[in-house]
Amino acid sequence: MLNGDRHRTIAFCLLSYRPDHPAGVERSLAALMKGLRQLGHTTLMLAAGPSQAADAAEPDLVRLTSLQLPCPATNDDVRSALTDPIPVAAEVSAVLAERGVDIACWGDTLWGLGYLNAAPPEVRTALMVHKIRPAGDERWLRALAKASVVCPASAYLAQEGAEAGWDTSRWRTVPNALETMPPAVLGAERELLRRDGPIRIVSRVEPAKGLAELIEAIPPGWNRPVELVLAEADFEFWPGMQTDVIDACRAAAARWPGLITIRPALSWHQVPPYLAGAAATVISSTEPETFCFTAAEALSAGTPVVGFDHGNVPLLTGAAGRVVPLHGGADALWSALKALLDDPAAYHAAATAAPRRVAAHTPAAAANALLAAVDNAPPRSNRVTVPSPAVSGSSTSH
Incomplete structure (x- = not known):
């Protein structure tokens, strides 16, 4: 062994x-x-x-x-x-x-x-x-x-x-x-991304991810490409939930012709290198993320993360990005993102710190x-226990 x-x-x-x-x-x-x-x-x-x-x-x-x-x-x-x-x-x-x-x-x-x-x-x-x-x-x-x-x-x-x-x-x-950790993109290549690289967001389709609201809040004068990968899961919390979210994202993106690109799902191994080619990623979840794989994968590639100050995202990100108060809404995310991109020293410090944040994962x-x-757990003393078919209570998944 x-x-x-x-x-x-x-x-x-x-x-x-x-x-x-x-x-x-x-x-x-x-x-x-x-x-x-x-x-x-x-x-x-x-x-x-x-x-x-x-x-x-x-x-x-x-x-x-x-x-x-x-x-x-x-x-x-x-x-x-x-x-x-x-x-x-x-x-x-x-x-x-x-x-x-x-x-x-x-x-x-x-x-x-x-x-x-x-x-x-x-x-x-x-x-x-x-x-x-x-x-x-x-x-x-x-x-x-x-x-x-x-x-x-x-x-x-x-x-x-x-x-x-x-x-x-x-x-x-x-x-x-993380199953895959690509080589971090730093130095001169990272500087090119800071200046002109796209914002790339990869997300499962769910209302609490705040995706449509993020697109709607794009500030006037924003001219950097935004790429949004929408991945549909085999589960949803109510019938038609994912269709509703995708429709809302497409409607919001239509207000920015040529600026917003909506892409289909990527394989697990495609996500880290895809995020490596971004200037930054944004985690716009309005409910706390209990881990956040896309934030971790972006960090592993040297890509800074901007998100809200709740859940595990601030703990993952640390000095490798920016977090803003949830009550500031999506407007605050765009403001923090722009400030980071406009500050070369702060941006490269965040990018350099990023891979270390997740190296142990x-x-x-x-x-x-x-x-x-x-x-280190005590041995189980119970045998197989099957609840009665009438068990009550609710449970949400994922």
Whole structure:
């Protein structure tokens, strides 16, 4: 073994998972799987059916036959598919047993089946946390109680859980990792980008990303190209949500003919080099980001980040960009961006600092953190517990 550890088989579960899915939880788990494989371990991913053509890109992917979801799916679709959870729990437990799984990682309370905790009794389990759920969410309570260890994906999330009053004594942070880190663009090439390079924004399509509002707030006289990559996910919070956001972005962009370009989704590996060719990126999320992969990937390439002063973005960015008060709205983002671009010394200081902000976020580091978290957790004493079909409570995903 590369890390001196015994060989293990680690399973992950996320119903919405597919290769290149433009969502943070998927990217987090993919990087963890990569890191575990680098350390010499075996991984597999359990996802909902039906199978997709893109599945061939992920040889460790197992599609569940007992649970089928439409695309895109909503939380209601998942809850409906789990009205009787017994067949799903039985299939998950059987797959884990057949594959000789040592550790099972539930990617989410609902979408990652954390509340079912369907693992054989000898298997240790980790609940991967990417969002703190409300106290009234019964599935969240069950998932927390049953997992061997609870693993928030950032120090920000761990702190948020503690501040919300949760018992975090069994919580161990497993920081998100970046699958790909391109060479940082600095020096003379970075100066050319500062002067004339485009603003590039890569985002999943969701209202809380603040994308249409950002475009609408472009200040008079702005003449630098703005490129917006809109990535549609296989889930949405209500039917038609993504179509509504895309339509709003296109309507706002139409007011700036020739200045705003809206592009389709990129693959995971295409995003870092794409952001490397930007003068800067903007994170306009009006709800706190619990990690923010696109900010981290921009930083890894030496591209400064401008965002609001909430969530994990300020903690990631530090001196490698600018943050503004949320109450200042999108206008404040554009003002901060312009000030940074107009100040060569400040801009290059931010660009130079950027790669160091995320250098520790490697797949191997995340994998080692996960293994340490599980190894230091007390053994599970409970056997497989399947909630009754009438379980109440709500859960949002991703």
